Amino acid sequence: LYSYSFAPNPDWSATYASQPEILSYIQQVVRSSDCSDYIHLKQECVAAEWLDNELHWRVKLIDLESGQSYLRYTKVLVTAVGFCDVPKGADKIDGxxxxxxxxxxxxxxxxxxxxxxxxxxxxxxxxxxxxxxxxxxxxxxxxxxxxxxxxxxxxxxxxxxxAKRLMxxxxxxxxxxxxxxxxxxxxxxxxxxxxxxxxxxxxxxxxxxxxxxxxxxxxxxxxxxxxxxxxxxxxxxxxxxxxxxxxxxxxxxxxxxxxxxxxxxxxxxxxxxxxxxxxxxxxxxxANGFETQQLLTPMKITGLRGAELPALWQQSEKYASAYMGVCVSGFPNLFLLTGPNTLPSGHSTLVGIECSVEYITRLMSRFLDNHSSKVKFEVKAEAQDSFNTLLQSKLQRLIYTSDVSSWYMDKRTGKNTLIWPGSQVEFWYSRCVKSVNWTDFVIETRG
Structure with a gap:
């Protein structure tokens, strides 16, 4: 389960493989998939801005080796930065x-x-x-x-x-x-x-x-x-x-x-x-953990009417939330991997990520088929609010909202912003099998 479903590996040496073995596996998948030309390492995304007149994203990146910044433009922007990407510092140690x-x-x-x-x-x-x-x-x-x-x-x-040789x-x-x-x-x-x-x-x-x-x-x-x-x-x-x-x-x-x-x-x-x-x-x-309650940090993503992520989630009475964990109202053509409340309960995160990729692919297929058109795809605010109200009510029936210091919880709001409140089968079904509710989205097409 800590390998890709499309690239099974029968040769793991143990139940829990070591870092060098996992790295070797990932490198092998990259080679066999012929995707190395599409991967650019040591590049940091610092900002992205939605240009509503052009209906595309302007993305600012920095080459971490040269220090040079540059721009890229894209119809669709997908963030895949994970939960545990920004380590906590030592600022709480006095002196x-x-x-x-x-x-x-x-x-x-x-x-x-x-x-x-x-x-x-x-x-x-x-x-x-x-x-x-x-x-x-x-x-x-x-x-x-x-x-x-x-x-x-x-x-x-x-x-x-x-691992047993016969197995x-x-x-x-x-x-x-x-x-x-x-x-x-x-x-x-x-x-x-x-x-x-x-x-x-x-x-x-x-x-x-x-x-x-x-x-x-x-x-x-x-x-x-x-x-x-x-x-x-x-x-x-x-x-x-x-x-x-x-x-x-x-x-x-x-x-x-x-x-x-x-x-x-x-x-x-x-x-x-x-x-x-x-x-x-x-x-x-x-070994004091990560800034798990600061999703997308330190990027600044600017959507419609100047709204910014992650700053929007940090406003009064706001918390990190998204529709199906992948779409945020006010941010067209933006999709999140490992977004809010997509972390599985005692399960492989990779399985959840693959389910989210499948759901995002289903959404994008609706508007990327017509390459000659400019498309603006956005989830409705009321659909996002309704989804998260139901999600938080389900979380109340689980142990994850206990009054315990946990990186699952947003201390400011008391909300659990990371855990999916169901089984992984439910997560898979809702993303990969269940029909997409297209009435929850607004799709605008320009020639």
Whole structure:
């Protein structure tokens, strides 16, 4: 499910492939699809403006290698920037400007840095920290590692078994088995969806899951950390984390886990927790997440009557929302991938992205067939509002709107702006099978 449906790969080495293997797979798909000529890397889109007289978009980009800016014009603009594309900074660490050691975000890893004999500070304990801490301990000769956490996560065991040779041979040689295996995995993930509901069955399922995971955390970690690591909130209220060897790494004598709501720099190479304890640090790795509630940032997209995204979503009583997660009223011929409320519940994001691509393709086929005409395609404001009112009401029946600090939630409005409030089968059906409601759109054609 973390590969493309149109490019199945029977040769994965393990249940969860490594970054080099995934990169190699993507490069192979690019080569086999002959699409490399259409991909331009290290180009940043900084702004786009809808020109209503010409009925097209003017897009400003910057070549990140040369620093030169340039313009492109297009009938249709599709954003595909993802949720986790803008890492959070260190601005919430008091006195961070006085820190003279190395600072970088885990998503912007500095591979040139030598960790030998270094005191390492890690901020955060979500998925990113879980993924790199054990590898850092195994692959480098660090002096010490202090991890500063603010709140716990439900951590589940990760079954990363090696692929069986017989299984790979069957997937490669027997027709349709790769696709059938994919369907089985998709169904398996969707069967977990009832656990995210707020009803009696959902509560019962979560209690069983929480008991199992709490026992796993206790078995895997030193007793002194149990009270820090076992959450008191419901499973699913925050994104669950798969254990990449992190829990066992807490037994390493070089490691300290500190629970603190705040952190400050008190000397060029020293960090202080809120209770006054001081820790040496030569390098600070930020694993504090991403600006998930600032979709499309730092781009500025200007639509009709000077309306701007993402600024429009940040106005009073507004929040990130779109029709079917892909169209925004006032922004003609603009389509979003990984738009608001398209993140699946415990499922592969790639599956959701492919469904959105199919839906966008269905919409575009309505007006791109006539190449000689200029077309303005826009969702009606009332259709967008109605869609999101229903969507938010469905979210109220799920665990995702719990009063827990989560990157799913817009703290300003209390709205969940990321999660799709249904199963992935429902998402697929609504985008790929169900008839498009063309009355929700306004289509203007000029010769």
């Amino acid at each position: 961070i400007k006085n820190f003279t050691g190395k600072v970088f975000h885990s998503a912007r890893w500095d591979h040139s840095f030598d960790f030998s004999d270094k005191n390492v500070g890690v901020v955060g304990n979500g998925c990113s920290a879980n993924q790199f801490i054990s590898s850092l301990l195994d692959q480098t000769a660090i002096q010490s590692l202090v991890q500063f956490m603010r709140s716990p996560h439900w951590i589940a065991p990760k079954d990363n078994s090696q 790979a041979m069957v997937l490669r040689r027997v027709p349709f088995t790769n696709r059938l295996w994919r369907y089985w995995l998709a169904a398996k993930f969707d069967l977990a969806f009832p656990a995210f509901k707020s009803n009696r069955l959902g509560k019962l399922l979560r209690q069983r899951i929480q008991t199992s995971l709490a026992n796993y955390i206790r078995r895997s970690t030193p007793q002194k950390y149990h009270h820090m690591l076992i959450p008191t909130f419901d499973f699913g209220a925050k994104r669950p984390v798969l254990d990449h060897g992190y829990l066992q790494s807490l037994h390493d004598p070089r490691v300290k886990l500190i629970s603190t709501p705040s952190l400050s720099v008190v000397a060029p190479r020293e960090l202080q927790s809120n209770n006054g304890d001081i820790f040496p640090a030569d390098v600070l790795i930020l």
